[in-house]
Amino acid sequence: MEKSLADALIIMGKAIGAGLAMGIGAIGPGIGEGNIGAHAMDAMARQPEMVGTITTRMLIADAVAESTGIYSLLIAFLILLTL
Amino acid sequence: MEKSLADALIIMGKAIGAGLAMGIGAIGPGIGEGNIGAHAMDAMARQPEMVGTITTRMLIADAVAESTGIYSLLIAFLILLTL
Amino acid sequence: MEKSLADALIIMGKAIGAGLAMGIGAIGPGIGEGNIGAHAMDAMARQPEMVGTITTRMLIADAVAESTGIYSLLIAFLILLTL
Amino acid sequence: MEKSLADALIIMGKAIGAGLAMGIGAIGPGIGEGNIGAHAMDAMARQPEMVGTITTRMLIADAVAESTGIYSLLIAFLILLTL
Amino acid sequence: MEKSLADALIIMGKAIGAGLAMGIGAIGPGIGEGNIGAHAMDAMARQPEMVGTITTRMLIADAVAESTGIYSLLIAFLILLTL
Amino acid sequence: MEKSLADALIIMGKAIGAGLAMGIGAIGPGIGEGNIGAHAMDAMARQPEMVGTITTRMLIADAVAESTGIYSLLIAFLILLTL
């Protein structure tokens, strides 16, 4: 591997930047979706006949909460692949 | 790759800046939307006949909470692509 | 790209400054609006006939909580574009 | 861009200082106003006939909680524009 | 801009010092006033005939909680303008 | 091992970047899935006849919460293997 110091710094910066973006960015959606799922479990136990309705609403709510996780993934890809 | 040290520092700074912007910026909306979704699940279990109403209001509330996440995405794009 | 070390430091500082401003600045409004939305869901389930009233008040409360997020966006733009 | 190292350090310091001032300064008001709004939602559901009164009081309370956010904006402007 | 390195360090130090003073200094009053306002909302819903009394007391309590925020603003001004 | 300093910095940056991505990225899903699972246990104890339904819904909710953990794994692989 014949690389210069500048190339090394670029790869170093990209690895740490993408790592922080995806790593920290996974905290929020992970906890948020866990919270949604936990309350959906409670809701199903309270209204057994609404299992289907709650499952689909839970997935809608998860889809929105997932969005910032996907943004983080997008930024991490951009940092790693196109910078 | 024939890059100078200055170019390396620029890419390094952009990667870390965008990574922090999107990574930390995903915490708030992720947790907030998870909180909205979790309480919506409870509300549906308490008022089964209001599932449609609550789902649309949940999405309205999510849209507002999502806004700072989108601002973060915007700033991360600006840092990566136009600086 | 023929840039000097000084230019590199400027871009580095602007990227990190704007990233911190928007990233950290998204935590407060994100969590706050999530809290408002979550309690609005509860309120709707308790007073189904007030759905319209609560939705508009929720949006008013969200608008105020959003303000510091918008200030952060403004400062991030100022740092990135006019400094 | 023909800038010296000293100019670069000045811009770097101003960007990071203003970013910290506004970023961290948005946490308190964001969470505080979210708390006010959330309890206002509860109060409206408990006393439906007081919606107007509570909305105006909520905005008064928000105005006070917003003040430190505006101070942060002011300091960030001072750092960026007049230093 | 013909500035020396010493001037650059001074501006850098003042920007970061004032940014920390006001940024961190906004957390306490923001959360505290949010707490006061939130409980005032509850109190109004519990004692509707006391809305006026509670509003003025809320503002008195806010004024005291605001004081450390104003001290922070004062120190930030001192750092930026007179040092 | 005949490696240059640049190669050493590259490996160092990749190890730390991937370590942060996966390490921090495991916090959110781990806590979130634990929350989902814990509430599923409660739900089963409250509605014993719904054990099958709740188990499958728990796994659906877990699958969504797992997603940001898998994104972190993906970014860590990308950092380690293809950068």
Place this chain on the structure above:
Amino acid sequence: MEKSLADALIIMGKAIGAGLAMGIGAIGPGIGEGNIGAHAMDAMARQPEMVGTITTRMLIADAVAESTGIYSLLIAFLILLTL
């Protein structure tokens, strides 16, 4: 401005020291006074005829909680003006 490097370091140290003293020092009193005020709101709603008594006691309690905030202001002044 004809200042030496030593003068620059002095101003830098004083700005950061005073900023930390007042910024961090505003967290405790801000949250504490918010807590006192919030419970005073509750107390007023529970004992409407005691509004005057509780207001004066709230101010006494606030005065004590404010003391460490004033000490911080004092130390910040000492650092900025007499060091």
Place this chain on the structure above:
Amino acid sequence: MEKSLADALIIMGKAIGAGLAMGIGAIGPGIGEGNIGAHAMDAMARQPEMVGTITTRMLIADAVAESTGIYSLLIAFLILLTL
């Protein structure tokens, strides 16, 4: 041991990277599985006849929550052994 400085930096980076990956990565699953197990204990005490069912479901939930811990182990192995 005849090692160059570059080799030393590589080993240093790998040790710290793998240490962070596995160390931080053990927080989430550890707390999550503890949460699942704790609620499973409660569930068993509430529904003694469901001990077998709850034990197997607890293990299913644990298996999912364990996954990010195993990803962390995998990344740590990759960093240590194949980089």
Place this chain on the structure above:
Amino acid sequence: MEKSLADALIIMGKAIGAGLAMGIGAIGPGIGEGNIGAHAMDAMARQPEMVGTITTRMLIADAVAESTGIYSLLIAFLILLTL
């Protein structure tokens, strides 16, 4: 101002040391006294005829909780004035 680098470092160290001592040292007493005051408000609302007794006891409890704040002030003075 004709000061040497050593003098600058001394002033820098004293400013940061005193700032940390008083800033961080204000967190504990501020929150603690807020907690005492908040519960005193509750106690007064529960036992209106004990307002005088509780006020004096609150001040005794505050005096003890204040002590570490005063120690911090003392150490900050010692650092600033006699070192």
Place this chain on the structure above:
Amino acid sequence: MEKSLADALIIMGKAIGAGLAMGIGAIGPGIGEGNIGAHAMDAMARQPEMVGTITTRMLIADAVAESTGIYSLLIAFLILLTL
């Protein structure tokens, strides 16, 4: 001890890496198992006749929660002994 600087850096990196891996890695399982054990105590007090069943299930749950602690131990051994 005739060691070169490179050897010193290797030992330094291995000590800190292994220390972080095991130190931070002990937080999650320690708190998680404490949570499991605490709820098991409650469960036993509620269902005295199930002491044996709950003890064995507690140990099963502990075994799973322990796993990430053992992974941390494994990585720390790998860092210390085979790197």
Place this chain on the structure above:
Amino acid sequence: MEKSLADALIIMGKAIGAGLAMGIGAIGPGIGEGNIGAHAMDAMARQPEMVGTITTRMLIADAVAESTGIYSLLIAFLILLTL
């Protein structure tokens, strides 16, 4: 002031060390004594005839909780005056 660099570093180290010792050391006793005082307020409101007994016990409990604060003061004095 004719001081050498070594003297400057000594004063710097002593100021920061003593500042950390007393500053951080004031958090625990401050919060702890606040907790004791707050519950003493509650206890007095519940058992008005025990005001004297509870006040003396509160002071005994405070004296023990104060001890680590006094140790911190002692260490800070030792660092500042006798090192």
Place this chain on the structure above:
Amino acid sequence: MEKSLADALIIMGKAIGAGLAMGIGAIGPGIGEGNIGAHAMDAMARQPEMVGTITTRMLIADAVAESTGIYSLLIAFLILLTL
């Protein structure tokens, strides 16, 4: 003491590594065992006739929670004595 700089760095690294391993590693088991013990006290007060059973189960649960603390001790010994 005739030691080289390399030896100094080795001892420095070992001291800090072992200190972090044992220091941070004591947080989890300490809090976890405290949690187990606290709930065991409650359990004994609720089921006085089960004191012996609960004490032995408490010690079993403590033994498992202690394990990661012992791993930390082991790693700290390895770092200090055999590296």
Place this chain on the structure above:
Amino acid sequence: MEKSLADALIIMGKAIGAGLAMGIGAIGPGIGEGNIGAHAMDAMARQPEMVGTITTRMLIADAVAESTGIYSLLIAFLILLTL
């Protein structure tokens, strides 16, 4: 004061080490003893005739919780006086 740079570094290290040991070491016992004392206040209000018994048990519990604070004091003395 005719001291060398090495002596300055030794004093610096000892001041910061002892400061961290005692400062951080005061958090745990301070909060723990505050917790013990607070619950002892509650216990006295619930069982007035047990004031003596609870006071002595509170002091026994405090003595154990104090132990790690005294260890910290011991280590801080060792660092300052005998190293």
Place this chain on the structure above:
Amino acid sequence: MEKSLADALIIMGKAIGAGLAMGIGAIGPGIGEGNIGAHAMDAMARQPEMVGTITTRMLIADAVAESTGIYSLLIAFLILLTL
């Protein structure tokens, strides 16, 4: 004191390492034992006739929770005296 730079670094490293080990290591046991003691106070108030039994069990539980604190003391001694 005729000491070399290497000796200074060794003492510095040992002071900071031992300080961190004992300082951070005192947090867990301090909070844990405080939790045990607090619940023991509650238990005594609920079952006055079990004071002796609960006191001895509290001390057994404390002894286990103390263990990691003693390990920290041991490692701190090893770092200070035998390294």
